[in-house]
Each structure stands twice: as structure tokens, then as C-alpha cells.
Amino acid sequence: MQCKLVSILGLILAIALVGPAPLASLPGTESDPEEGLLDADLVCEATVLETRSEWREDEQGRHIYTRVRLLPGRRLKGNLPDQTIQLDLQGGTVGPITERVSLTPVFRRGERAVVFLRSRPWRLAAGARAKLPIKDGQVLWKGRMISLERLAARLSRRQQEPLDDQQTQQSSQTGPVLYSIEPATGPAGVGAEVNIVGAGFGQVRGRGFVEFFYRTGRPKISALILSWSEKAVRCTVPVDVIEGYSASASSGPIAIVLADGIRSNELPFRVTFGYDGSRWDKDEVQYLVNENAHTCQDEGQAIEAAAGSWNRTGASVRLVYAGPHSRASSSYNGRNEVLWGRTDKGLAVTWTWEVSGVVLECDTVFNDRYQWSTADQPESYQMDVQTVALHEFGHWVGLRDLYGDLGDGEYDVAKVMYGFGSAGKVKRQPHPDDVAGIHFAYPPPLPPDPPGALEYPEVDLTGHFTVRWAASSQASGYELCRSDDGGLNWQSIYIGPHTYMDQTIGPGMYRFRVRATNAAGPSEWLEGQWDCLVAAAD
Ligand SMILES: [Zn+2]
Structure with a gap:
């Protein structure tokens, strides 16, 4: 609403924002998503003893909170407390209603993980991966499975990756070989099937699997296998929960891994969109806007323009502006609210409340720590309101972030649902694949208009x-x-x-x-x- 002069603060932000920032996670760079975790006060192995979800209401609003009780185990950094650790996380399920908060991990009872915590009161470190699941005594760190001892050494030294630690590449001569994927492009999370043709897959699957790319430095997503033979494997393009976060297969390499761990060569696969399966049970979704941004003007118009871009796709759902509101935080209150507020989770956070996949309410909070702009061309240190609103509204209609970058300038970087945003970047029209996504969830009643020229x-x-x-x-x-x-x-x-x-x-x-x-x-x-x-x- 108000326009502040660019001050020293603006200059500091400008320096901090030259790298791409995740649209729904912590500001950082793609190449080093773990950076934000290095400031944690305590890093330890922990077992989830108990989780309990309940509604809470305070001046911040009404939300489901999940209280997680952790039994600390091996210490990797910092001082272990002598009792259990209690965390209060937004999101969870009470009765039929589930509250999802973008990029906040979910903890399950009995699960073991490495957690990165800030102290007193205990809370998750402001990193995009504050919880690392433990598998066979190892965790995924900077793209590799490493032991907890090694992780502890990395955390204490903050050193570069040692060169003697390279994983040896399996020779594709002796293992499975991929020749082709048919089709080589498709949506994730909607049961789309692909056929992988090659050799050396083995007559029986055993514990073999097909892995799809998700995000650099993160675990791959394993596909549902429909059939498996020596020369062909049929599977679906997956979505999953990875490290507790909602995730979609993204454009990138896929590979087959045999039961004995031998990995095939990789072939690129293009993901058009990822769908989370949720749906509004109505054709008009009304939203309210609090124009309380400090660093720009006319943010309501920019948000309406973003809604209009989705509406012009002709999908059978419309996002309709229904007036102003004055709340300064998100709350489950029967109204879909857009506002500016404080959050440590990236450019913007979207909350979704749903019952069995039927969406009841969505709220989006734009992060007030950033400099925002509604100009035709934002400055190099400013975030474009319309671009980010278009992305967040994509979550409202059930589309998941895509994190691939095949280097072709398109998959997935040209899409509205690409999960990283950059200062100065403008992307105000859905890519045809984004349109295919909203059309899958909300089929258009009519074919499109023909091209105008x-x-x-x-x-x-x-x-x-x-x-x-x-x-x-x-x-x-x-x-x-x-x-x-x-x-x-x-x-x-x-x-x-x-x-x-x-x-x-x-x-x-x-x-x-x-x-x-x-x-x-x-x-x-x-x-x-x-x-x-x-x-x-x-
Ligand atoms: Zn997102």
C-alpha cells in the first residue's frame, strides 16, 4: 500500500536476493538448499514418541497445530537436553479436517529422523529441510546418502565436500540399460502411464524400482510399477510425500534401479504438471485481500490480475475478488484471505484446509521481509506480486511445485508452477502445461478460441x-x-x-x-x- 523509499535495507535485500528463492520455502539458492540449516542450535537424531493435533485460536488466528514429542538420540551438533523435546508445528489433521502448510514437514509416530532445531522454545531451524529421515543409518545430505558420523563432521567443520568421497558410477555395460520412454512427457499425480523400454531389467522385479526426479539434492520419487519384464517396465508418473513435504515428480532424469542396487543410465522425462488431488466443490472461489504490503502499491489489482489469468483459461472454477479484509495473519475462518505478513518460509506461504480432498479454505501470506513490486518491470531486488500470486493461486487449484530444469529454458522454468522465484523475474501468464493442470482438476466446458494470428x-x-x-x-x-x-x-x-x-x-x-x-x-x-x-x- 505504502511506498517506502529504497533505503539501506533495500540495498541489503538486493544483495541477498540475487539467487533464485524458493516460492514456498526458505530463501536460499538452488545449489545449496542446506545452507539455512547450518545455524541450528541443536542437530540430533530423534525418535517421534507422540504427535497430537488440535485446533488452537489466538490473536494470530485459528489453526490446527500438531504437538510433536521427540526423544533425542545421538547428538550431531549442540547440547542435548536431558528431557524430551516438544515442537509445535502448524498443520495436521483433527477429525475430518486436514490443514496443509506449504513446506512444513510432517512427523509420524515411531519415525526416526535427524532434526535441525533452534532453542528455547524448541522450533525447527528456518531451513527448507529441517527434518532428514534416517534410512539404513544414513541421511541424504547435499545429494548423497551419508552416515550420521559424516554429517556430524560436516556440521562441525562446515567444510567443502571432500573429493575422496565420490560415489563410483556403476558401469551401464553390466547393469540395466534404458533405450526409450514412451511417452517422454506427461503429468504427475493423475495416473498417467509411461512405458520404459531397454534391456537387463530382470525377469522379476524383486525390490527394483523406477525413480523420477524431484528436486536437486533431494531424494528421488519412486513410481508405482504396473508391470515389469526383462525389456520393458510400465509405471505411472508419481507424486509423493518426500521428507514430509508434498512433492511432485519434476522434469529431469529417470532411471531404473535393480534389487541389488545397480542403476541404469538416465533418460530425460518432461513433467507437464503435478496435481495434488484436491478440489473445490464449487465453481466460484471468493477471496479477500488485505492490501497491507509495505513496499508497493496497488497490490490488490496485481492479485486480481493473477486470478484473472487463471480465469481466462476457461477452467470450470473461477477465483473471484470479494472485497477487502484487515487481518494480519492467516486463520481458518471460512474466508479465503490474501495478505502480507511475517513468515520464515520463503516468498509466500499457502495454507489449505480440506476434508477428504475437498478444499474448504485457502489463505496465502506474502512474506513482508521481501521488497515487493507491482510495476510492469520490477527492479532487480524486487519480487513481482502478480507473478507470485499466480503461482500461489496455482496451489489453490491443486497444482504442486515443479523443481526441474532441463536446461532448455522451458521445463520446468517457464511454468508458473516452477518452485523457485527470483527478484526482478516476471512470469504473468500460465504456460500451456499449467493450463493443462487446472483443466485436469476443473475441466473446461468449451474448446479454446483459435489462435488470433x-x-x-x-x-x-x-x-x-x-x-x-x-x-x-x-x-x-x-x-x-x-x-x-x-x-x-x-x-x-x-x-x-x-x-x-x-x-x-x-x-x-x-x-x-x-x-x-x-x-x-x-x-x-x-x-x-x-x-x-x-x-x-x-
Ligand atoms: Zn509453490
């Missing part, structure tokens, strides 16, 4: 040119066709999310037509007005 040259003397078309906001994909006989016969040459296609083609006369597609079907064709004459240059 189709461009290609009238004459080309090189044999290389690009066909472009305008995006349709309700489209989750496009189909481009080419005719070399003036439009009598058409050949489909592209089906996918892009709004362009490069041509490399011999001399001739070529006409093009394009249509948009979504879950309800294709649009009308938009046909070019002329044939492109491709001739060899003299």
Missing part, C-alpha cells in the same frame, strides 16, 4: 523460416498443419505447447493452418491467407 513469410529463399501463431489463453496445446497443394491436403507437423515451429524445407508452395486444443477438444482452424513460395536462391 498466424504468421509465415510469402517468399523464402533459404529453406529456413519460422511459423508463428498467437497464444490462446484457453489452450493447453496447439496443432500445426502444412499443405503443399494450396490447402487440399493437410499434413500434421506439430502437436505441442509452443506457439512457433521452425521449418527446414525444400522448394515448393506451402500453406499452413493452426488450431488450439484443450481437454474439451480442438478450436476451429485458423488457415493462412497465402502460400509461402520457397525457392532456391540463385
Whole structure:
């Protein structure tokens, strides 16, 4: 609301924010998500003795809290207390209602984990991975399974990874080999099936599994296996709870691991969207906005613009602004509230209350520690309100974060649901894969409008040119066709999310037509007005 002059504080933030910040976890860099944990007062092995969830109401609002009682075990850093440790975490289940808080871990009774704690009162360290599950006496740290002794040594020395610790690569000559994945792209969490073809998988599965990429430095996500044979494995693209966090398979390498631990080569897989299975039981979701941001103006308009971008996809749910509110914190109160407040969990946090997958309420709190902007182009130290609101509203409609980066500038970085945000970054339109996501949860009643324009040259003397078309906001994909006989016969040459296609083609006369597609079907064709004459240059 108010606009503050950029002060020393702004400059400090500018320095702190040059790296990408997770949209729903602690500010940090992708390459070193553990950095925030190094300031923990106590790091120890712990067994979960008891968890108890209850509703609590205070001046902060109404939330489900889960009281977790931990029996501390081996000390890795800091001083062990002589009694059990009690943590109060937001989120949990009471009766039929579950409250989910983005990127807050869940503890289960009897579970053993390494925990990173700040002291008195005990609370989880402000890191994205304050709880590391223990598996076979080891934890995953900076992308590798290491023993607790080694973790303790790392924590005390804060040193670089020693070079003698490299895992030896399994030779793919003797192990399983992947040739292809069909299809090589698809959504996660909706039962989409893929067929992995190769050799050396073994006749029986035993304890073998297929792992999908989730996020750099995090455990992989294991897929549900539908069939397994020597040369083919069929599985679904998974979502899961990883280290207590809701997670989706993301774009990245997949591999097969045999029962004896031998790992195959990797093949890239592109994830279009990840769906968490939740759903509003109505077609209009009303939200209220507290325009209490300190560092920008007109934040309500930016939030409405973000809602409008999802609404223009034609999905059978609408996010509708229903007026202002004045609360300064999230609360389970029957109203879906957006506001600015204090949180130690990244750019913004979304709370979801649900019963058996039916969403009752969502709240989003933007982190007031950041500098926010509603300008067309934010400064390099500012976060764009509309970009982050678009992402958080994606969680409201059931889409999960995607953390892949295949290096193609698209998967998953071009999507609204990419889980990292950066200062100065603007991404205000859903990618067609984001559209496919909301359309899966809320099917559109109508096919999309056709693209508004189709461009290609009238004459080309090189044999290389690009066909472009305008995006349709309700489209989750496009189909481009080419005719070399003036439009009598058409050949489909592209089906996918892009709004362009490069041509490399011999001399001739070529006409093009394009249509948009979504879950309800294709649009009308938009046909070019002329044939492109491709001739060899003299
Ligand atoms: Zn997110």
C-alpha cells in the first residue's frame, strides 16, 4: 500500500536476493538448499514418541497445530537436553479436517529422523529441510546418502565436500540399460502411464524400482510399477510425500534401479504438471485481500490480475475478488484471505484446509521481509506480486511445485508452477502445461478460441523460416498443419505447447493452418491467407 523509499535495507535485500528463492520455502539458492540449516542450535537424531493435533485460536488466528514429542538420540551438533523435546508445528489433521502448510514437514509416530532445531522454545531451524529421515543409518545430505558420523563432521567443520568421497558410477555395460520412454512427457499425480523400454531389467522385479526426479539434492520419487519384464517396465508418473513435504515428480532424469542396487543410465522425462488431488466443490472461489504490503502499491489489482489469468483459461472454477479484509495473519475462518505478513518460509506461504480432498479454505501470506513490486518491470531486488500470486493461486487449484530444469529454458522454468522465484523475474501468464493442470482438476466446458494470428513469410529463399501463431489463453496445446497443394491436403507437423515451429524445407508452395486444443477438444482452424513460395536462391 505504502511506498517506502529504497533505503539501506533495500540495498541489503538486493544483495541477498540475487539467487533464485524458493516460492514456498526458505530463501536460499538452488545449489545449496542446506545452507539455512547450518545455524541450528541443536542437530540430533530423534525418535517421534507422540504427535497430537488440535485446533488452537489466538490473536494470530485459528489453526490446527500438531504437538510433536521427540526423544533425542545421538547428538550431531549442540547440547542435548536431558528431557524430551516438544515442537509445535502448524498443520495436521483433527477429525475430518486436514490443514496443509506449504513446506512444513510432517512427523509420524515411531519415525526416526535427524532434526535441525533452534532453542528455547524448541522450533525447527528456518531451513527448507529441517527434518532428514534416517534410512539404513544414513541421511541424504547435499545429494548423497551419508552416515550420521559424516554429517556430524560436516556440521562441525562446515567444510567443502571432500573429493575422496565420490560415489563410483556403476558401469551401464553390466547393469540395466534404458533405450526409450514412451511417452517422454506427461503429468504427475493423475495416473498417467509411461512405458520404459531397454534391456537387463530382470525377469522379476524383486525390490527394483523406477525413480523420477524431484528436486536437486533431494531424494528421488519412486513410481508405482504396473508391470515389469526383462525389456520393458510400465509405471505411472508419481507424486509423493518426500521428507514430509508434498512433492511432485519434476522434469529431469529417470532411471531404473535393480534389487541389488545397480542403476541404469538416465533418460530425460518432461513433467507437464503435478496435481495434488484436491478440489473445490464449487465453481466460484471468493477471496479477500488485505492490501497491507509495505513496499508497493496497488497490490490488490496485481492479485486480481493473477486470478484473472487463471480465469481466462476457461477452467470450470473461477477465483473471484470479494472485497477487502484487515487481518494480519492467516486463520481458518471460512474466508479465503490474501495478505502480507511475517513468515520464515520463503516468498509466500499457502495454507489449505480440506476434508477428504475437498478444499474448504485457502489463505496465502506474502512474506513482508521481501521488497515487493507491482510495476510492469520490477527492479532487480524486487519480487513481482502478480507473478507470485499466480503461482500461489496455482496451489489453490491443486497444482504442486515443479523443481526441474532441463536446461532448455522451458521445463520446468517457464511454468508458473516452477518452485523457485527470483527478484526482478516476471512470469504473468500460465504456460500451456499449467493450463493443462487446472483443466485436469476443473475441466473446461468449451474448446479454446483459435489462435488470433498466424504468421509465415510469402517468399523464402533459404529453406529456413519460422511459423508463428498467437497464444490462446484457453489452450493447453496447439496443432500445426502444412499443405503443399494450396490447402487440399493437410499434413500434421506439430502437436505441442509452443506457439512457433521452425521449418527446414525444400522448394515448393506451402500453406499452413493452426488450431488450439484443450481437454474439451480442438478450436476451429485458423488457415493462412497465402502460400509461402520457397525457392532456391540463385
Ligand atoms: Zn509453490
